[in-house]
Amino acid sequence: MKLAKFPESMTLVCLIIGPMVALITLSLDIYAPSLPSMARALSSTTVQAQLTMTAYTLAMGLGQLVSGPLSDRFGRRKAAMLAMLIYTLASIFCSIAQDVSVLITARILQGLAASAAVVTAFAIIRDKYEGQEAAKGFGILSSATTLGTIVGPIIGGLLQQHFASFRAAFVALSVFGTVSLFVALLFVEDTSSGKAPSHFGQILKNYRDIVLDSHLMSYSLFSTASVLLFFTLSSISPFILIEQYHVSQAMYGVAFSTCALMFTIGALCANKFIDRLGSHRSILVGTSFMLLGSLTMLLANLFIEKNAITFIVPSWLLFWGVAFCFGPSISLAMQKYKSISGSASAVLACIRYGVGSVIGTLFLSFCVPSSVHLSWFFMCVSVILVMVAWSKNSTQKRRVLQKSHG
Numbered sequence: 001m002k003l004a005k006f007p008e009s010m011t012l013v014c015l016i017i018g019p020m021v022a023l024i025t026l027s028l029d030i031y032a033p034s035l036p037s038m039a040r041a042l043s044s045t046t047v048q049a050q051l052t053m054t055a056y057t058l059a060m061g062l063g064q065l066v067s068g069p070l071s072d073r074f075g076r077r078k079a080a081m082l083a084m085l086i087y088t089l090a091s092i093f094c095s096i097a098q099d100v101s102v103l104i105t106a107r108i109l110q111g112l113a114a115s116a117a118v119v120t121a122f123a124i125i126r127d128k129y130e131g132q133e134a135a136k137g138f139g140i141l142s143s144a145t146t147l148g149t150i151v152g153p154i155i156g157g158l159l160q161q162h163f164a165s166f167r168a169a170f171v172a173l174s175v176f177g178t179v180s181l182f183v184a185l186l187f188v189e190d191t192s193s194g195k196a197p198s199h200f201g202q203i204l205k206n207y208r209d210i211v212l213d214s215h216l217m218s219y220s221l222f223s224t225a226s227v228l229l230f231f232t233l234s235s236i237s238p239f240i241l242i243e244q245y246h247v248s249q250a251m252y253g254v255a256f257s258t259c260a261l262m263f264t265i266g267a268l269c270a271n272k273f274i275d276r277l278g279s280h281r282s283i284l285v286g287t288s289f290m291l292l293g294s295l296t297m298l299l300a301n302l303f304i305e306k307n308a309i310t311f312i313v314p315s316w317l318l319f320w321g322v323a324f325c326f327g328p329s330i331s332l333a334m335q336k337y338k339s340i341s342g343s344a345s346a347v348l349a350c351i352r353y354g355v356g357s358v359i360g361t362l363f364l365s366f367c368v369p370s371s372v373h374l375s376w377f378f379m380c381v382s383v384i385l386v387m388v389a390w391s392k393n394s395t396q397k398r399r400v401l402q403k404s405h406g
Contacts, residue, residue, distance in 0.1 A: 026148025034166035059111025061353025068346020083116035088177030139327030149260030157253030227356030266323030286324030293317030
């Protein structure tokens with residue numbers, strides 16, 4: 001007998017599974033204000049401190065290749081509960097780590113648990129909804145990711161100021177994991193179709209078919225860019241705002257949270273206008289805002305002044321653009337994969353978190369933390385995205401015209 005059943009309202013469903021998605025960014029952003037402090041406390045370098053972010057993000061991306069099929073095979077409910085249990089235990093290990101290598105290892109375990117949680121949440125939306133409704137659902141879940149980015153830096157900054165220790169952030173994550181575990185236990189329903197393959201060879205074949213699907217891979221560019229934006233800003237902004245611009249840790253949290261708030265507002269607007277714009281035009285609008293934001297950041301820092309305002313305000317445009325891209329791109333990528341939505345969600349997440357974090361880490365490794373370098377980097381990424389979005393939108397227009405004349 002099922003212990004839980006989702007309500008009919010998609011919004012309520014997203015509220016139930018939203019915490020599993022919110023932990024993606026919460027696990028990064030509540031800890032971001034403590035990065036400089038952690039580096040000093042554990043006698044580690046700046047690169048090693050950033051590796052604690054990279055390890056988590058990579059594990060979260062790669063882990064979904066395993067957790068996706070397991071979620072398809074054993075059901076969304078079991079996957080959600082086990083994920084939150086492991087996440088809570090990993091957060092406790094992070095809070096007591098005495099060495100940076102131990103902390104990195106615990107962060108890997110934390111990332112693996114988060115991978116199962118997020119792939120399960122996105123698969124639930126694909127199980128229950130189709131087309132534009134699925135796009136709206138993915139849009140709401142993308143807003144849930146910004147919950148961590150809104151409250152994370154503020155809570156993390158206050159915890160760091162009050163306790164003067166990075167460990168306080170991981171204690172808070174342990175509490176969040178415990179609450180999310182009880183939410184999964186009480187409310188998460190198993191929505192999987194029961195048709196997922198159990199044979200290892202079939203799972204590998206499914207992965208091969210998904211990876212070779214040019215349609216899915218091309219749309220993965222947009223969600224990968226969103227993770228790249230979040231990851232690089234979360235990793236580099238503490239060193240720019242706190243150490244270079246001398247912003248307090250608490251004010252850093254407030255400043256960075258405004259970016260997440262802009263993302264949330266953008267996602268709500270995207271859901272409101274997607275029926276009018278359509279998925280392809282929504283993506284084109286989003287990438288155009290990303291290009292505008294990166295160009296504004298570059299020009300402001302070159303010709304006005306390098307300060308927190310010329311860093312944060314252009315970032316609002318970047319986050320607004322990502323909000324318009326994320327939901328529609330995920331929906332378009334996954335539209336063919338209802339019976340193995342967990343596996344398709346896993347591949348997409350592996351690409352966006354794995355590739356996004358690797359590219360972000362390479363940028364951070366070879367470039368000195370600088371708003372000018374960051375804006376050049378984002379502008380190059382945005383130009384590529386606009387070109388791809390324009391091509392996709394033009395192709396869709398031609399298909400519509402051919403159908404109308406056919």
